[in-house]
Amino acid sequence: MRFVLNTGRTIRQGSYVERKNSPVYREEAASLYMNRVDMLDLEIEEGSHVRVKSDQGAVVMVAHPADGLVRGDVFVCLGPYANFLVNPETHGTGMPDFKTTVVTIEPTTDPVPTVRELMEQCGGVGYEG
Amino acid sequence: MRVILKTRPRAKPKIPIEAETIIPQNFLRKNDILVYEGNKERKLEDLFYVTTEGPAVSPDQVEVILTGNTGVIKRVGEYMNAGRIIVEGDIGMHCGNFMSAGEIIIRGNADSWLGREMRGGVIRCEGNAGHYCAAGYRGEKRGMRGGMVEVLGNAGDFAAEYLSGGEVHIHGNCADLPGVEMRGGTLTIGGDCLRPCGNMTGGTCRVFGTAHQMLPTFRRNGSEVTEYGGKQYRMAVYRGDVANRGKGTVLIRE
Amino acid sequence: MTGMLVKNAYVIDPLSGVNGEIMDIAIRDGKIVEEVGSGAVVIDAGGCLTLPGGIDSHSHVCGTKVNFGRYMSPEDMRAGRTSRKGVMHVTSGYSVPTTFGNSYRYSSMGYTTVLEGAMAPLEARHTHEEFTATPHQDMLANTLFDGNWSIMEAVRDKDVKRAAAVVAWTLAAVKGFAIKLTNPGGTEAWGWGEDVHSIRDEVPRFGVTPAEIIETMIQANELLNLPHSVHIHCNNLGVPGNYQTTLDTIDLAPDLNKERQSLYLTHVQFHSYGGSTWKDICSKSEDVARAVNARPQVAIDMGQIMFGRTTTMTADGPMEFKLYMLHHNKWSNHDVELETGSGIIPVYYGRKSLVNCVMWAIGLELALLTKNPWQCMLATDNPNGAPFVKYPEIIALLMSRKLREYEMKVIDPRTEHFVPLFAIDRELDWYEIAVMTRAAQAKALGITRIGKGHLAPGAEADIAIYPLKPDELDPSVDYQQVMAGFAKTSYTIKRGRVVARDGEVIVEGANSTIWTRAEVPPEFDLNNDPEFVKKFEQYYTVRMRNYPVQEVYLPRGVSISTEASL
């Protein structure tokens, strides 16, 4: 199914922003919030893994219901998971479309990657310390 | 005189070249022409194979031809006031900025800010143009003031932003907000566009495709018949933008 | 230190009573001295005009609103860019240059001391940060009190001593130099989108008038024995017919100080308009100059405008909004809680605009009609009337009637019906120019005591040597040379070091910031005043302890201490 991905700050994202290797940060940054009816249509529940795909790539996240979102809209806090999907085009403004990424979402049983794994997919090397 | 500039292979081909010195009049004299590759100054010959054919006594007799990996070359034709530049492929940003006379022909695509703050002359882009095609500078009150920019393909966002004079003709589609802040001149869009002419205060924009998400602040003011490409079209006439002291005109094919 | 000797200089040093003598100037340890030994570095001035370093007594170069002028104007930034060269940093900007741009350009013109015309106390730290990045001039900050709630409360309670205590506390906290009143009362009214329109209008919700604020502050200033007087930007700036407000304000000024004026009126050109609308605006420079001539207790600066593009910026928020309504270009506004306001808009002064031509004439008239040059200083309210780089042109206009007549032919021909300029024959001489560009400023600011504005032994060795030979030039006809000469010194010497040569800055600067510390008896120290502390914590959004500017922001701070007569 096709959705539009919105991103923004959440208090949990902000709280753990200096601990990007931590499970709590991953839990928040990889949380995908969506309308309950859309979740029914996808036949998923709170905590289900979903594969979110855009023209830039795909990443596995965890679905959560959110009452403030209308059908068709999904929300992920700003961070490496959302940014795996965002197009770097800036329309001559320097600012990518962080709030209007078209994505498709499907249920999956694949695991949610760690931040380190995402960065390694970008060509980096993780640091544990 | 014909000057042919063919790009040489570079170790870091993505580092942009800044070449506002590539304008016809600079080739009349034998002085060194300097360009920049990133933060390093280079001689023209270091980055291009340069071939010169025939004589010229004035810049309008000079034709510069650019070939090769030209899509990363910025500011070609800036402040150009005579002669002709032909780009065989794509061209980088800011081609023809402040140009006052002469002609630039681009066979491929042009990157953003094509003909920014242009004063006169002609730019013809046979491919697509990037964002801010024929637009203004950040914070400056007036954008393009004269001359003609013609794009045979599509243009990106903010085409003809701050247009104040002259003519912009996009044969294909425009993306978001063409003619935004327009104050004068004429913008013609052969294809479709999104949200044309937000906040316009003057000038005329014609859309021969579909104008999606037309803003609610334009007042319908009858219809008229307009010719385009040899055909007659019936156009809905709008005045606006009344969010501002809108005295602009938008014509949209009915 | 072996010292330096400037030989063969054609010196004009008005404060020392020197007018055009060829003499040598000895320098040691940054000061002028009687003599130096034979090992001193010798600079041959070759008979060229040598003056104390220039002092700008009203300019906007550093701080929140100046930087916002840059921030919002990339089109101005690109209009004056230079690259890094030698010790010189990159500069950008024409009317609002970057800090280094301001500093280099002033230095190239021989200016060594500049007063920032308006610093909001709450944002003082910003001004001081930029002062440090303006390294070739010693800096001073006029501190805004025009809409200060504690001041207005003291005025309402008719408590001059309380007002003095607020000034003393604030100047010490923010490392300010003097009291500035910008549209007194008007900036508070602007907090509600309103303004005051005469000195007798009541400030909404405070029950005081501008006249009461001005009178109280003049008294408080003298109680504190501050070096400078109250520095006022009158109400009704830029409004046709405003000369009456200006005359009313001048009338308020008592004569309280033997050393200097008791009230400094800034950019008076903007306050000398007759008429009632933009259509019938005319010059009232004669009325204003007459009032100034009759009252030695006031001093003014010109606020000259020059044709071209510039940016207006002032704490006078309501005025900028009015200007925006005329120009419809861009407009910024920045009210500062409990204290003041500010506004910025770009403008273009055109020779085709009759109003602009009248304004241009008024500034020159004020300088030519004020009999005593010590009472009228040369300034443009940089950048409001014009960027300071236009000073040499203004000097040439004041020195040459011929140049004024030449200008008359290219401006709006109707101008002469609205202004007296073209009937004035006076041409200022070198001495008068020297007074109006440094000596009068030093006296008016009260900084001769710290060695500013003169070249007597003991003074700071701030010296400008211009490539001008007064004996060989007739400024009334050689105005081109006058302009070129004042634009670029041969040598600018700051605290005994050559900092600029032929328009190029050659060393890294190290300036001072001059501020005022008025010592008050403990019962007037507001740190111990529970009511003041309580209101501060209640209504400011910054804690009182985080408000004062720490010493670290003034790496070379110079404080002038005074003993308050409280």
Next chain:
Amino acid sequence: MKVEDVVCPFCGCLCDDLVVEVENNLVINVENGCTLANEKFMGDHRLKNPIRREGGSWKDVSYDAAIRETAEILLDADRPLLYGWSGTHGEAQSVGVHLAELLGAVIDNTSTVCHGPSILAIQEVGHPGCTLGQVKNRADVIVYWGANPIDAHPRHMSRYTTYADGFFVKEAFRERKVIVIDVRKTESSAVADEFVKVDRGGDYAVLSALRAIVRGKGDLIPVKVGGVTRDQLFRVADICKNAKFGAIFFGLGLTMSPGKNKNIRNAIELTEELNRHTKFTISPMRGHWNVYGSNEVFTWISGYPYAVDFARGIAFYNPGETTSVDVLRRGECDACLVVASDPGAHFPRACAEHLARIPTVQIDPHVNATTCLARLQIPVAVTGIDAEGTAYRMDGVPIRTRKLYEGTYPSDLEILGKIYALVKEAKGS
């Protein structure tokens, strides 16, 4: 030891009333702070020492070696990018701009993916704003547009707006009207007197319609604009026009949505229009505690608030071209210095990939996503905890952050100063 009036180095609110208890170089308690402040002060997840990537693994290196290598990397580059800056103090930012000028680098700060579009709009039409105390003491109407302060600036409402009692507004909660305009319901919209739900991408049209209504051209407005009913548009316009003092605060909901800077411009022009009727101000909700400081410092040195390209010696500015995301996505830069931010996490993936391709050096106290992409990371003290310096609040008020204890890490200023000295020496100037 208890330290009072501590300045919080997290968000643009720059609250300065925290009470922090310190014991043995560790913060053990924070009073008055929000959740974000508590986490920031109590966090203890510092990188211990400089690290260097060698092949597929990391090795510890000395500060001196790391600093020297950083200078060499930057000197070798033809188009270096110096990015970040918003999480450090002004004094370090200043050295950064001078370093960029010396190197011929592009320097950019986090505004580029935050309020950069707001700056572009301000450059077109200006900015009628004020300090936050002006709002606290006077405002009777507050509008949050595309902003969710409860999550992003948790104490904004209690210190400056909704719940902040002021001189002329004695009982803020009762006397103030709060309007929230957003594409989704949030914690913040839940406390609003009026919630205006805009369709995604509809902000520009809604703003245009409001301007037209305020100008008296409301007859033209159709029954619905951008998902908002004509009735509600008129009601909002009325509330605004009848305010004694109105204040709009806007967030990334406007800067990041289609139209970008043009949305902000439209909002500013609405504010200007409202000033013909009453007093109105507008202010961006700046994110990082010192992002505004980086704009200020960049501006007084270079003339431009962000995205400055010194490649040609002079300062050149053109967001969309000289902005970090564009420089990275085009693969232009051949070295990158990241200071006090995390582009690995906060830039689109394509940019992160380029950072991994080129020599990237990070100066930051913490291990973050960019760490994985870097060749070198140099840990530093956290400004506001074990380093001090100047910060600018979202409204431009400068406040000096405090050093709470004498730690063992060098500050950003010390590290950058050493890099600058090495580069200057190599350049022979």
